[in-house]
Every structure is written in structure tokens, then in C-alpha cells.
Amino acid sequence: MPQDKLKIAVAGAGAFGREHLASLALRDDMVIAGVADPSKAATDFAVASFGAKAAFADPVAMLDAVVPDGLIVATPGHTHVAVATAALARDIPVLLEKPVGLTAADAEALIAAEATSKAFVLPGHILRFSSPYRRTVAIARSGELGAILSVTGRNHRDDSHAVRYPDIDPVLMTMVHDIDLTLWITGGELQSVLALRRPRDTFRSETLITGWDTAGAMWHISNAWTVPTAGIPPDRVEIVCEMGSVEMELGIAIRVFGRNPREIDLRSEPADDMLATELAAFLDGVRAGAHPGVVTLADARNGLRATDAILRSLSTGGVVTL
Ligand SMILES: NC(=O)c1ccc[n+]([C@@H]2O[C@H](COP(=O)([O-])OP(=O)(O)OC[C@H]3O[C@@H](n4cnc5c(N)ncnc54)[C@H](O)[C@@H]3O)[C@@H](O)[C@H]2O)c1
Missing domain, CATH: 3.30.360.10 (Dihydrodipicolinate Reductase; domain 2)
Structure with missing residues (x-):
């Protein structure tokens, strides 16, 4: 279980990724260890405005370089399964924006990936x-x-x-x-x-x-x-x-x-x-090494x-x- 400041990475630094970055930047118990987005303008903004320590074009390259304690995924919905399963394969917990995938079958793929990982997915069902x-x-x-x-x-x-x-x-x-x-x-x-x-x-x-x-x-x-x-x-x-x-x-x-x-x-x-509350729940889960118990991939699958x-x-x- 990580004891020091958590290393959190963010994939997707568009409109809502910036909301997550702003929420992360307010906390002193973690560092924004990396940000990944194919848009250089987006990563430059994240580094300059929120203190992200490193920038990448590709989330998987970021996971391998930074090895974060947790990943926030705020990329477009059609990329969610690929990015989240890459993190789960590396036992990195994920706060995954909604929709977790585009279909119930996508959610089933995530449920299968979570079952073989030591990490968890917290769907970003913010309400x-x-x-x-x-x-x-x-x-x-x-x-x-x-x-x-x-x-x-x-x-x-x-x-x-x-x-x-x-x-x-x-x-x-x-x-x-x-x-x-x-x-x-x-x-x-x-x-x-x-x-x-x-x-x-x-x-x-x-x-x-x-x-x-x-x-x-x-x-x-x-x-x-x-x-x-x-x-x-x-x-x-x-x-x-x-x-x-x-x-x-x-x-x-x-x-x-x-x-x-x-x-x-x-x-x-x-x-x-609610975004700060969601983030706090995710970080508690990362520290505890267990899903925070609020909303699960099975809930997201039922929604899809x-x-x-x-x-x-x-x-x-x-x-x-x-
Ligand atoms: N919970 C909420 O209330 C809420 C509100 C708005 C958006 N969202 C969710 O947040 C996610 C992002 O939405 P947005 O409004 O920020 O969209 P956006 O289009 O403003 O930003 C998406 C960003 O992701 C980047 N991107 C695309 N593919 C990528 C990849 N493979 N790896 C890394 N970055 C990639 C794009 O370059 C862009 O900067 C969506 O899933 C959306 O549903 C949630």
C-alpha cells in the first residue's frame, strides 16, 4: 500500500480532464505524476497550469514510464476500454470517466479485466x-x-x-x-x-x-x-x-x-x-488497495x-x- 504522496496520472487533458487536474492540484497528498494526451497544447496546458510532472502523447507509454499508483481516464468514450485494460494489466487502479464503454459488451470486457487484476475500476458516475x-x-x-x-x-x-x-x-x-x-x-x-x-x-x-x-x-x-x-x-x-x-x-x-x-x-x-468527493473516494481506494465500494463496473454494465x-x-x- 503506498504510504507517501500518491503518484496519480491522467489520460485525456481536454475539457473534463482539466476539471480532474484542477481537483487533483488542490490536494497535497499526491502528485500529478504524468498527463497523456495526443494534443500537445492539452499536455502543455496541464503542465503549466496544474503542475503535471511529465507529458506523454500515449497513455500506455505513460503507464510504463511513470508507474503511477492510480490513473484517471478522461479520454473520449471509445478509448476507455483500451486505456483502462492497459492499466488493469499493470495492476494500476483506474477512475474511469463515464461512459465506461460504449456498450454492455465493453463493460463485460472491463469486468473480465478487473477480475484478473489486483487493481479496480471506479466508474466516474459522479452523481x-x-x-x-x-x-x-x-x-x-x-x-x-x-x-x-x-x-x-x-x-x-x-x-x-x-x-x-x-x-x-x-x-x-x-x-x-x-x-x-x-x-x-x-x-x-x-x-x-x-x-x-x-x-x-x-x-x-x-x-x-x-x-x-x-x-x-x-x-x-x-x-x-x-x-x-x-x-x-x-x-x-x-x-x-x-x-x-x-x-x-x-x-x-x-x-x-x-x-x-x-x-x-x-x-x-x-x-x-462532487468531483472532489469522487476523487477522495478513489484515492482512499488506491491507498487501501481496494475498491471504495460506491459504484462498480457491474453498475456501469447495467447502465450500458x-x-x-x-x-x-x-x-x-x-x-x-x-
Ligand atoms: N462526469 C461528468 O459529468 C463528465 C462531464 C464531461 C465529460 N465527461 C467525460 O469525460 C471524458 C472526456 O470528455 P471531455 O469533455 O473532456 O472531452 P474533450 O473532447 O474535451 O477531451 C478529450 C481529450 O482526450 C484526448 N484524447 C483522445 N484520445 C486519447 C487517447 N487515446 N489517450 C489520451 N488522450 C486522448 C483528446 O485529445 C482530448 O484532449 C468523456 O468520457 C466524457 O463522457 C464526464
Whole structure:
């Protein structure tokens, strides 16, 4: 188990890689031992702004040169399996951005690689590390409101997403968060789904799904990449139960409707730094030599089974049963 400052490496120094680098740079218990990105401008920025000790074009070359205690992967989704399995083959734990792969089969490949490694993968399903989400889920799952009947999620993004991410479907980029959240809330797996998109043939569109899961809960999720400014509506989740409901508007309030109605004001709370919380969990796992136990590749695989079905429904126009 590493005792001194941890050596952490980062693959992918684009928009979100920089968020990870900024979060790492705030900690004094580790060093950013290396950064890998084929873009020299990206690695130069990481070295100059976040104190990365060495720069590489290729993540595998970085793993062999630096031998880090842990790797954060913030590369595009289609590269995740190759980069993460290279780290696992070297027994290096990985914080792997979502989506962990593009299909459930990709997640199975990662699960197989993790099974033969001494290291682990922590999927970057960041909502699991968010205090308002954790409190909302805890209320829904406490039994106070009875059995969960449905989860309704709204997670809209500005339309620059359709330009910045032309190669990955919004279902894999944004809805994957709502899907993981819903799996976490209900404890079930998606069983049947109808997915709709308007306008149909562009990512600058709204994607809507409705379905139900093995826990008996209905799913209703909407993501729109249409908002023309960064002023998007707040992310929102509503959980309807047999004896009431709980809803959360991010940064605004958690509201509980039932025998003990109440409102938790989130506006007066300090900003929720879920990325720092996720990073702390990962580093604890690296030090302990064990998965931190919050969200696993099996959870990510269940999410990708759902995205597989949703993408199939979008292409066929019909209900898909898993
Ligand atoms: N958790 C979240 O809320 C959240 C938010 C945004 C992005 N993400 C995830 O972070 C990842 C990166 O997204 P982004 O917005 O930073 O994209 P981006 O396009 O801004 O950056 C990706 C970077 O990876 C580099 N890259 C490409 N292939 C590489 C490889 N094989 N090895 C090393 N670097 C490589 C690119 O040059 C680029 O600099 C994606 O998986 C995305 O889904 C997560």
C-alpha cells in the first residue's frame, strides 16, 4: 500500500480532464505524476497550469514510464476500454470517466479485466458522490414514502454539446447519468423501454425515454441538448412512491411530500463539489488497495445494458424488451 504522496496520472487533458487536474492540484497528498494526451497544447496546458510532472502523447507509454499508483481516464468514450485494460494489466487502479464503454459488451470486457487484476475500476458516475443526490436517494429508499413507483429525471444541456460531442450519442454522454441514478434509486434493472427523439436525426434534440424495471418502477427521463445559452434549467429528479414523493432541483431544494412534508433549502448550502468527493473516494481506494465500494463496473454494465436498449429503440422506433 503506498504510504507517501500518491503518484496519480491522467489520460485525456481536454475539457473534463482539466476539471480532474484542477481537483487533483488542490490536494497535497499526491502528485500529478504524468498527463497523456495526443494534443500537445492539452499536455502543455496541464503542465503549466496544474503542475503535471511529465507529458506523454500515449497513455500506455505513460503507464510504463511513470508507474503511477492510480490513473484517471478522461479520454473520449471509445478509448476507455483500451486505456483502462492497459492499466488493469499493470495492476494500476483506474477512475474511469463515464461512459465506461460504449456498450454492455465493453463493460463485460472491463469486468473480465478487473477480475484478473489486483487493481479496480471506479466508474466516474459522479452523481453517486453528490450530497443532494445522496440525500434524495436516501429519503426515497428509506421506506418513509412507501414503495417506489416511478423516477422522472430531467438533465438538459446547452446546445454546444451537439457541436462538442458529435461522435457520441447524448444517451451515452448525458442520459447515462440519469440511468445510473435511476438504477441506484430503484435497485432494479431496465426491463422494457420506448425511446423517442425530436428532431430525429440530430443530437441538437430532445431524447425522451419511458420504461419500467425489474423492481417494478416506471422510468421517465428527458435530456435536451437544445438550450441556446449556458442558462439551462436545473437538473431535476422526482421519485413518486406509494405514500408521497420526493423531488430535488439541483442547487435549489429537496422537497418531500407525504406524512412528514418538508423542504431542504440547497441554495444556502456551500456548492456541492462532487468531483472532489469522487476523487477522495478513489484515492482512499488506491491507498487501501481496494475498491471504495460506491459504484462498480457491474453498475456501469447495467447502465450500458439500458443504453444499448435505448439506442435500439431510437433506431427501430419500437419498444425494446431486455
Ligand atoms: N462526469 C461528468 O459529468 C463528465 C462531464 C464531461 C465529460 N465527461 C467525460 O469525460 C471524458 C472526456 O470528455 P471531455 O469533455 O473532456 O472531452 P474533450 O473532447 O474535451 O477531451 C478529450 C481529450 O482526450 C484526448 N484524447 C483522445 N484520445 C486519447 C487517447 N487515446 N489517450 C489520451 N488522450 C486522448 C483528446 O485529445 C482530448 O484532449 C468523456 O468520457 C466524457 O463522457 C464526464
